[in-house]
Amino acid sequence: MQLLLDWLHGPWPWYVAGPLIGAMVPLLLWLGSRSFGISQNLEHLCAITQPQRVGVDFFLYDWKNHSWSLAFAGGAVLGGFGGGVLLANPEPVALSAATRELLARWGVGHSAGLAPVELYGLGWRNLLLLVGSGILVGFGTRYASGCTSGHAITGLSTLQPQSLLAVLGIFAGGLAAAHLLLPLLF
């Protein structure tokens, strides 16, 4: 029992996590012919909160038809609580030596937790960075109509060429941010 608890608190290896994430695709299809993805909820949340007098037509649809998707996102929040609070890992993320060197070069700390306080700690610069990056994520995933779940996993596994384009774009953008933009911040 103690062994199981220790294992659950520790980080889960890729060969456990990947298949569980991938299994979402057939599971959601089997449950109700739903396409695995989560970023459309950003659109639903806008549709729910849009005041009537604003009426941007993009958000004028019956979001109640998508309650399954909102429930899935709500579940992900609960799961995050389970994984990050109830089963929190007391150790720092077990990074490769090369990444630890990179962090040292950038002057970014590496203690327990999923993200460094240098970026997630609240301050004016980080506020801009957090909200600004969020804007890019929200705008980009809607423009591409999908995120890592909908394109990289659902789209690639069902052999859709549009998703391959999206994944190429996502990776190019991520490389540019990690190699060109982030070094400017540190």
Added chain:
Amino acid sequence: MLRRVIPYLLAGVLFGLVLVKSEAASWYRIQEMFHFQAFHMFGIMGSAVLTAFVGVRLMRRLLGRASLEGAPIQLPRKGPGRVRYLAGGAIFGVGWGLIGLCPGPIFALVGTGSPAALLVLAGALHGTWLYGVLHRHLPQ
């Protein structure tokens, strides 16, 4: 209504749990991936795609062509266009590379009680809003 969404809620719980416990929701892991310094994230993505590919075929063979809710199972189809996928993907990718969170991990990290994740979510909702206002003027 509530009963109908419970299976999706449970699936979401598992998804959020896995995202946090596998550290796919960690800025550190995302940097490690974009600098090609460990196999971990590539292993998650690769085995997820493979499992989904095999899983969909197995499910159709073993469980038939109708979903539990009765509707025929249809594979999702993405709409036409090229620019939107490349450009939208790249814009999203820049945000992901900077802050280390894609939409699934945003929701999961909100659940861990991270104020930073709430700010990213607030930004993402504004970005979505901006897209809703501008979408007619964007190249497809």
